[in-house]
Amino acid sequence: MTQSTKPLIQPTSLDLKKLNQRFENAHPRDILAWSVENIPTGLVQTSAFNVDDILITDLFYRELKPATPVPVLFLDTLFHFPQTLELVAKAKALYNLDLKIYKTTEADSREAFAAKYGDALWDADIAKFHQVTKIEPLQRGLAELGAIAWITGRRRDQAQTRSDMPIFELDNQQRLKLNPIANWTRKETWAYVFEHDVIYNPLHDQGYPSIGDEPITTAIAEGEDERAGRWRGMGKTECGIHI
Template sequence: MTVSTSSIQTPNFDLDELNRKYETAHPSKILAWCVENIPTGLVQTSAFNVDDIVITDILYRELKHRTPVMFLDTLHHFPQTLELVSKVKDLYDLDLQVYKTPDVDTRAAFAAKYGEALWDSDIQQFHHLTKIEPLQRGLAELNAVAWITGRRRDQARTRSDMPVFELDSQQRLKVNPIASWTRKETWAYVFEHNVIYNPLHDQGYPSIGDEPITTPVAEGEDERAGRWRGSDKTECGIHI
């Protein structure tokens, strides 16, 4: 699906000035700016990793803002992830918006339509079907002019220069409120505020993606080393 950029009315913000002002700001300050300056069309995209839930906690508990939270149900998530989604939805009374590959509802149906283990034969197509197309469709249907991610610069070398505020390929505002945080700072927030998180994080999975292509990470490995192990892939395509 191709979304026309002419239909996206992104406010004319000065990104250079915003990035200078908020480079070292606490995520709550960045998110408060978003809530104040983007009264409609603000969406959080969440894979329900710990960083994502920290952002949700700030939005819903601290700022009392019922931001739509978009979750991409790839049909290949760990059971623990899907259980967490349900718990977080109930805990915060989330405005949860779920998007998935059209016309399939189970892994078996996906395999029947697109082939067994598509991630092995064509990882780009797998991610297009399960993430990229549903994301773009979701942002369009939710009339998003800005979307919030849970990315940090220290997660991977491909994210080391990531700004707090940027424009995506459709000219929507893309906000990375914890860009400057470290993994340690995320977990300090979790323990301070008793934030719920995926139990897989305690089992060697610092970054959790689809079950068939996510493995535990050994001591000293990169945080995202368990994603697409054995390949040179570092991103699914959503953030490229």
């Protein structure tokens, strides 16, 4: 059966326990190869263009090269660092990405956002800020792209809250959610990046191991958790996309 005629999988019919056992110690390349083989359409990579995300993009676009390029969904929150936006443009040109950019329909600039929601919605209501800038645009993007499965760049060692994360899971919309580098460490990610000369955000070299929105992302001190610079002092560990 050719890739074009292979029937679409039903995520709820998959034996996730068996899949997780099979791929627990697998290289991310093998997990992504499985996804391309079994999900020829309806596969989407979500990316914030952190180093773990760009690693996955490199595996798809440089190594695996599926017949139908996997779309890369990027959420333009309007509040990214300039370095992040420069990396997005650089990666799009380098890999000829099938890049899909989604953002709130309520504003198209920081100024327009402030006019509607106030100068610092993240301080007044962080949950609403993430709903407007991330959660709603992501769900709209996945729906419009016909996503059956979506791929994240999460690792178990990024934070204690992710230590038990499976490689294969279902989201709350019953889509398949793949975490192909769940079993990798930060050291393994960077080893791959240096071995293959993968481009990455220069902020990673300036004390920002995890990069989110500029107003609510800080550098971390030596010994701090990798994601300690996200939402510092806000008592949050996730933005709401990954629940």
